[in-house]
Amino acid sequence: MADTYVDDVKLTKFCTEVFVRLGVPRKDAHITSEVLVASDLRGIPSHGVARLMRYVDGIRAGTILPKVKPKILKESSTTAAIDAKHGLGQPAGFFGMNLAIKKAKRSGVGFVTVRNSNHYGIAGYYSMMALKNNLIGISMTNSAPLAVPTFGRASMIGTNPISVVAPAAKQRPYVLDMATTVVPRGKLEVLNRLGRPLPLGWAVDERGVPTTDTARVLDNMGKAAGGGVLPLGGAGEDLSGHKGYGMSLMVDMFSGALAGTDFGPWVKTKKKDGSKGFINVGHFFGALKIDNFIPLRRFKGIMDEMLGGLKGSNKAKGEKRIFIHGEKEFEKYDLYKKKGVPLQDKVVAALKGASKELGIPYNIKK
């Protein structure tokens, strides 16, 4: 399957039109599309426009409400609790992170929870909003239960990503953006399409036993039949899988419990009482003003030295390069901005289908 390269700005406009036709206010439609395309531009197609139809389906099914506005439930000079009212996760996340940034600029720190939300795309989009303001940015979200706790065999917790970013001067910013599981679900799906086995240590079967059977794990996930992806560190405690499990739990503590929304196994449409309801994803955003601790210029200088030192340090046998987190994605971004965003045939077909159905001209080629 050869990729088709499309123009990121045209692609964003196209997706925006799709959301607008479904009743999403233009501003919200635009930010949602921008978050999706940002993921493709950064080389993370699993969270990009490949997911457009899932959002469309959610709006049509009524699990995502297109017209609602996030509401501030509680607020102080440093904190806020927001209700996303079951709208799209991206506008709610954008609103939440902007509020955290505003508070950090004024009061040194800002922390914001969001409840009753939906999938918000890549965690790193929001944390990176802090960089323009020379702040440290934090973004977390809980997500549909796909991972097993250490010594468990039931999907009890999400892949719960965490992103933390910090600016540097000459070096690119440090952009950590990671699922707290060994891998996100998307990586399993890629191997499944290629008919390849899983590396041992990524997932367990319905008995909780490590397996390389890609199709079986995904099939189990689809049916909620047990098993799932492993926390970072793998199965058991030998390679410290309990640490990854602990971090997933931390993300759910901040995004689920502190936000006062659903958590762990209940971040899905089928609810505790058996009824069908909203997914109720929760997010957590933070921003810290560097100047409150150390002059910004000095901080950036130290970051340059730290990041440059790591990149320049001795390589392991056979290795040519040591990366800083976010570096590969910045390089992809630069490349795809010029060359166009690569889309798989399946994604192109879905976009063309939407174009036809909704009467939106398909004109996104680079």
Added chain:
Amino acid sequence: MADTYVDDVKLTKFCTEVFVRLGVPRKDAHITSEVLVASDLRGIPSHGVARLMRYVDGIRAGTILPKVKPKILKESSTTAAIDAKHGLGQPAGFFGMNLAIKKAKRSGVGFVTVRNSNHYGIAGYYSMMALKNNLIGISMTNSAPLAVPTFGRASMIGTNPISVVAPAAKQRPYVLDMATTVVPRGKLEVLNRLGRPLPLGWAVDERGVPTTDTARVLDNMGKAAGGGVLPLGGAGEDLSGHKGYGMSLMVDMFSGALAGTDFGPWVKTKKKDGSKGFINVGHFFGALKIDNFIPLRRFKGIMDEMLGGLKGSNKAKGEKRIFIHGEKEFEKYDLYKKKGVPLQDKVVAALKGASKELGIPYNIKK
């Protein structure tokens, strides 16, 4: 080697006297001893009184100054930057976390950096101080370079622990307290004493190649000859070792760069210019007031449900129990409070040596 069981209160008093004889003010001597003994009580002997003589040696060598007081360099209602002035890490950490707690109680959040410090013991001691105040607590520290970055072979970064804690109602609190490497150095030392090989995935040799040779890795570490422990997730990117590496870097960003102190490979007495100097460890503390986001009672109820749900979920084949982070340590604490703290012969011998040398009665038996 049978362990000797000693009384934790008497042990704390004994250690306090040791520090007092070395010129440490009684209050600082007490808190330092309390942090050490808390680690033993929680079943983490690697960070307990087994390290007493390292602190004693540090004070005698002049790399830890016994009489200094931490100084607030910069302060706002939500943040502070502290200079530990090369004193013991524990009193500086205690001071820093208390300040973060005070700010969180008053302003919703409190974040405090500490520079020019020393090893502060277990990260979890400080974060857990937040629990008495029904706050979420955060504690991080950078540490001597022992870990290699992904694709690297030089010890460029510490085992950089992070601790995050949150209260529950009926369940014990959630207490994450983890090195961001697969294992801390102490676990390698335990295997070395037993003459056992390392599990593959814990460490790399001086070429950056995964190895099971325990003695070789420790020998290399001692000589700074290359190699070291691996980030959580192991070697390369197959099992996402880059994520553990990214978290170590995050801890150093907060504790090293934001605190404005030494970082990565320079957290040691041998400095960049070849001179011998202070270790300049950095810490980062945070506290969040739960009530600012959601009523405390509701938060604790959700935590109960989340933690209870995980513990009660289906076990993997052959497994009997799913743990919450901190649970094992709380159980050890309850046991050792009653039965006494177990000390290895080597540690008992060191304490008896200190007793004789400093003229402090050795009377710590349970």
